[in-house]
Amino acid sequence: MVKVLSFALFSLATAISAVSAQLDRPGQFYRLGACPDLGCVFPPDRTNFLAGAKFDVRVEVHGEDQIQPDTDYSLSIRKLSKADTKDRKNNSNKPVDFTKFTKVQPDAPEAWNFSYFKDAAAYWKSQSGDKNASTIVNVASSAWRNIQLREPGTYEVLLKYQDKASGNQKTSQLIWNVNAVPKKRKAKNVILFIGDGMTTAMITAARLISKPHVSGLYQKRMHMDQFPVLGHVMTHSVDSLITDSANSASAYNTGHKSSSGALGVYADSSPSPFDDPKQELLAQLLRRRSKKNGGKGGVGIVTTAEVQDATPAAVFSHTRQRGEKATIVDQMIHGQDPVVADVILGGGGKFFHSKNGGKSLNGTDYYEAYSKERGYKTVFDRDELLAYNGKDPLLGIFHSSNLDVWLDRNVYKGNLNQTGSDPRGSGLPALNQPNLDDMVIKGLEVLDKRYRKEGWFMMAEAASVDKMMHPLDYDRALADLLELDNTIGKTKDWLKRNNLDKDTLILTTADHGHSFDVYGSVDTQYFNSFLDSQEVEKKNSIGTYENSGWPSYVDADGDGFPDEWNVRYTLAAGTAGFPTHREDFQVNVNGARIPAVAQVYEANPEDAPHGINKAGTLGGNESVGVHSLQDVPIFASGPGSELFAGVQDNTEIFHKIAEVLGLGEQK
Incomplete structure (x- = not known):
């Protein structure tokens, strides 16, 4: 029988001195990311939460090879006082059964198995055909859904289970920190520009090839250069040095670390890529913002990639596998508490239909579904985009896959003449694709019409900075970086013309870096x-x-x-790699x-x-080429920008945006 585990939460700033932190394990192959022992709790140790934000909890107890895991484990939680952080043994708050504490019943107990490699030698043996190189893990698990911790502070979480291999009782102890967020907002709107893969060295190179200089002095600066606040962002994932776009963008949208390929979830070991413990997204929080702040806010997603790609999908999706793009399209309008963004602009048309190589979920026509079920106006090229002046939510899909890069859209246009790139599945080429600034400005127009009073959040991504750095195509990568910078300048002009500049925080950053330099x-x-x-x-x-x-x-x-x-x-x-x-x-x-x-x-x-x-x-x-370890820059301008100065973790970006938007009053 599964007993519910008890939790205990903790203020991280004071807890570090009182609690010996679980050091990250060295090595390249883990049984399960963010799980240092045979007993696993997700969210893991030292997680920071936003008070009132929703999240799932999963427990896994493991037994390797022929060992069956303990199914009679227990989970408990207790809140620690300030004095308790110095001496937790004297805590007056005793651990409470997790189900009793949260008043949430767990899902039915589950069991499955999976395999992993203990080290690189085992992995490469398997690649050579050794079927015995992997290690089998048997799992007993329970999950609690839609948990909320409303009271700020530090909690201690305890998972107790029997290690059947050794016969010993074991305890996994976690510290969770719940952060309070002011209820009064500093800005009504936030624009988060992401130059996917962009680093300081790349910005330097882009400046070098685009700005005039005399005697070694630049006569003009980039728009990013003119932001008043500059910081740096650490990008590690929960279980690896080097992040990918999914879990790094997910950190910006949830405030939680995750694993490679994961969007809005902690990656568990279950067979399904859609049942992993979820974290509430920034866009979901914005949708249920208190009436005191004007009601729910608007959401815009703009990208030069497929709209199902990792960075844009992190705004609205929950899955362990970023490659589940057909289902990700469905999640936007049919998912659990779906985001249903007001503006969705980018590529990825092949996942909206089933014609001529289309890959939509179950052959569904999602252009029709988005229109009939959610009222979207759909456009398919630059002319249609620029001509739209309505107030309905806007879906613009301009390529069957990622949009072609700026250099080919604007200079080497003959490279666009590729059959099959039309987003509707006609088999024709997509010759009239918009630029990033076209999409961002039109998206802002729609958000302003729909949510001038309530406010809005937009994520706008220059995706092919990264996509061109991978094949070492530095010219195309730098051109897309310059497109991002020019879009930032036009956005600032638009905000000023529409009297929104004093109400809007603009952030420009990257989700990860490449080891590029000149x-x-x-x-x-x-x-x-x-x-x-x-x-x-x-x-x-x-x-x-x-x-x-x-x-x-x-x-x-x-x-x-x-x-x-x-x-x-x-x-x-x-680059180095x-x-x-x-x-x-x-x-x-x-x-x-x-x-x-x-x-x-x-x-x-x-x-x-x-x-x-x-x-x-x-x-x-x-x-x-591959991603790199280096911190990425963050530029900030507008109300609340001072929060983003200095060195910070990527999860902190979420919490600071939540503070700027005043998302502390939740229901």
Whole structure:
């Protein structure tokens, strides 16, 4: 019989000195992320909660190989006073059965098994066909749904179970911190710009190729440069050094850490990708904001990726697998407490229909469903988007997959002529895609019409900064970064024209970084004058230190982008994590790079065919570059911007936005 576990919560600031924290385990392979022992509780140790925000709780008790787990475990909770943080043994509050404390009955007990690899040796043995390399884990589990902890403070949570392998009684102790949030808001609106994969080094490079300079001094700055507040964001996930876009964007939208690929949930070990313990999303909180703050707020989602992709989906979705894109489309309007955003603009048309390669859930026509069930006006190209002046919620899908990048939409337009990119499944190319600023400004117009009084939240993503950094296509990545920066400038102008600038907080950040940097400049004319075999001579075209002269990019028309991308003097740039490939430091005019090919990846002979060879730093199973560890910048402007100065965890961004919007009064 499953006994309900008891919890105890704790104020993190004081708890650290009184409680020995569970150190993260070294290594690369875990039985289950965020679960240091055979007894697991999600949310895990040291989680920070927003008072009144909803969340699920799951307990898992594990037994490895032939050992069956204890099913007679118990969960309890108690709130600690300030004095208790110094001496918890004298706490006057005794642990209380979790079900009794929360007044929420758990789901029926569950059981399943899964397998994992104990280390890299076991993993690679399995890849060579060893079926005995993995370790089987048997699981007993219970889950509590829609829990709320309304009273701020520190709690201690205790899971007690029998370790049947050793015969010992064991206790998993967790500390949870519940943060109070002011009920009075500082800003009515928040815009969160995300340059996916954007780092300080990339911003520096984008500035270098786009802004005029005299005697080494810039005569113009980027719009990001002009924000009054600058901070840094730590991006680690709950169980790994390097994050992906799903769990990093999820941290911004929930205030909780998660695992790779997870959106709005803690990744458990269950077979289903949709039953993992959920966390309430910022957009959901905004929808049930108190009447004192004007009623529910509006929500806008804008991206140059598929609208089901990790970063936009983090605004409205709950799943352990970011790749469940067909179901993610359904969750927007049919999910549990669905967000039903007022503005959804981006790509991903193939998951809305079943025509000509369409992949919609159960063959559903979601264009029709969004229109008939939720009243969306649907547009499919730039002209239709700009022509829309209504007040109905707006769904704009402009590509079957991710939107083409700025450089191809605006410079090398011949690369758009690809069959099958039309978002409606016609088989035709999508030749009239909007730019990011088109989508953001139109989205703001709709939000303003619908929620001028109540306020709104918009997430706008420049997705292909990241998507082009992966294949080492630095020109396309920097062009999309410049598109983001120009969009920020036009957004600030729009807010001022509409008297919203004093009511709106603007944040610009990234979800993670790439290890990109510039180490010199390249004379491509000299580089190209040598034979392919003359790699040493080609490398002599790279100038460093006093020979690293300024590149040839010029923005004579002042639009924020270089007038010419195929120039003589370019940037010597690279990343730390890359596959074996060839490099010529020149823009690929024929579309995005494919740096490595074959099953065990080697240099693509058709990519930079006259370049130099660069031996990869990654394993042979990696075809593109990977994310990096570095902190990412955050720029802030407007009411509440001072909160984002300094170094902060990515989960703190959620709590600070909640504070700015005054989401402390919940029902």
